[in-house]
Amino acid sequence: MSETKTIRTDYLARVEGEGGMVVRMRDGEVTEVKLRIYEPPRFFEAFLRGRLFTEAPDITARICGICPVAYQMAACLAMESLCGVEVDGQLRTLRRLLYCGEWIESHTLHVYMLHAPDFLGVASAVELAQTSPELVERALRLKKIGNEVMRVVGGREVHPINVRVGGWYKTPSKTQLEALVPDLEWALEQSKETVRLVATLDFPKLEMDPELVALDAGGEYPIDHGERLISSRGLDIPIAEFYDHVVEEHVEHSNALHARLRERGSYLVGPCARYALHRELLSPQARAAADEVGLEPLVRNPFRSIVVRAVELVHACEEALRLIAAYEEPAAPAIEVTPRAGWGHGASEAPRGVLYHRYRLDDAGTILDAKIVPPTSQNQKSIEEDLFAFVSTHASLPDEELRLRCEQAIRNYDPCISCATHFLTLDVERT
Amino acid sequence: MTCVIGVGNELRGDDAVGLAVVRALSGTVPEDVAVVECEGEPVSLLSAWEGHARAIVVDATQSGSEAGTIRRIVAQDGPLPPSLAGSSTHLLGLADAIELARALHRLPEVTVVYGIEGASFDTGTGLSAPVAAAAERVAAAIRHELEDGR
Secondary structure, three states, rough: OOOEEEEEEEEOOEEOOOEEEEEEOOOOOOEEEEEOOOOOHHHHHHHHHHOOHHHHHHHHHHOOOOOOOHHHHHHHHHHHHHHHHOOOOOHHHHHHOOOOOEEEEHHHHHHHHHHHHHOOOOHHHHHHHHHHHHHHHHHHHHHHHHHHHHHHHHOOOOOOOEEEOOEOOOOOOOOOOOHHHHHHHHHEEEEEEEEHHHHHOOOOOOOOOEEEEEEEOOOOOOOOOOOOOEEEEOEEEEHHHHEEEEEEEEOEEEEEEEEEEEEEOEOOOOHHHHHHHHHHOOOOHHHHHHHHHHOOOOOOOOHHHHHHHHHHHHHHHHHHHHHHHOOOOOOOOOOOOOOOOEEEEEEEEEEOOOEEEEEEEEOOOEEEEEEEEOOOOOOOOHHHHHHHHHHHOOOOHHHHHHHHHHHHHHOOOOOEHHHHOOOOEEEEEEE | OEEEEEEEEOOOHHHHHHHHHHHHHHOOOOOOOOEEEEOOOOOOOOHHHHOEEEEEEEEOOOOOOOOOOOOEEEEHHHHOOOHHHHOOOOOOOOHHHHHHHHHOOOOEEEEEEEEOOOOOOOOOOOOHHHHHHHHHHHHHHHHHHHHHHO
């Protein structure tokens, strides 16, 4: 005789945005794991059609309050590649600096406010603020420094308004950027402390072996751009061939698209993939921080992604300092971009992984078609596979503990579900 | 020193009502009142009210009551009611920001929240009629509150 039990939470908090997950078990065996995503009708892709190519960065920045820069950069790069313009030199330095600001604020938010509470046995960042106020104070200041970089370079903290196709509306002075240095130096030291802190956490056991996919930015750790998409299993393609290799499919339980590699299956994007593929390109202090805590070059336990995220936080702070030191205010804030008819492709490394944009323009620069593939939709299959493996090996845990661990496992991916979804619920059903 | 903060996402229908209220107030309130638009992300909220003795925050709610319902809550009285706390489209949102600030002693001495019940939070621009009307009433109430200095 089998016992029927259903555990239901109607809300998975601490994931940016909203979504849902069902885990079904029969006699202690997992029978099904479904990530259920309610995707708003592809509102933004429709909203972009008929707009001018110059409007895409500002419109797509609105998709996510946490990673607007990722959207702006991917949109700019797509338009520029189509129109035969390359934004380089100091104009690009500023783009990478802006993006470092986004990495600092996004990684800090996730590591301290969203993910650490799972490991530290507190319900939320609010409870953490009561038990360890010094940690939350540190997180708030780190995040504020990221926001400040975005404000100085991007013109605004949340949705930078200074970014345009071809460069910037206005470039900051060297003095303005140098004013950020003391705070960034503090942030660099604190980010190293963050690595030390998260490396000592207690990690649930799980070992996965997904195909790891990241951009290749030709000799630098990929952040603001990348011409090629590479993987741990030999994929190496120009980003213009993204859709030749990635299939987006509707699955019955979700009205969002799940991405997989053609004839290969699920794959993983994000910090663990970038770190595995580009570890040697990390800034010196980021690599030293990883070495100091003995972080393995290939992180197979998804729960250890929090350590990789902290290492990337070190990288973002050190890289921001390097970029500021090298900055000279350019003669012109932007390169003129004349529209052309055709297809444009752009990709950048959002804090949570590769973000790909594709646009078709007419010769007046009107957008005829837009496709946006956010990192979270690429990771959905991996999240399901992790949960399947985790629940299979931890089925004896009490229901409440199992539910909490499943939530924690989902948060390993820092899923920015607001990019793709509505409300997130988690159900564990035992039959 | 007072700040008025409108919280919302412009492209999520009635979620934008907080922004609509502060835009209506902008330029019509005393000069020493800071008027701020915010997505509802806690650190930005904490920064926005930092150094202010009084904060007035306007956000959309999704509690199941009639669209356009206005609630005025004083955060010093306790946490936001559960029916409002989980209703934001931003999961670490206003209610979390208030509790974080309370725990870290960063809550302005007087923190007033105006909640306006939304009808639709689907992607799209523009407010529904009852919510737009409520936005005007809340803007007037805040102007009154600022004049009274209460």
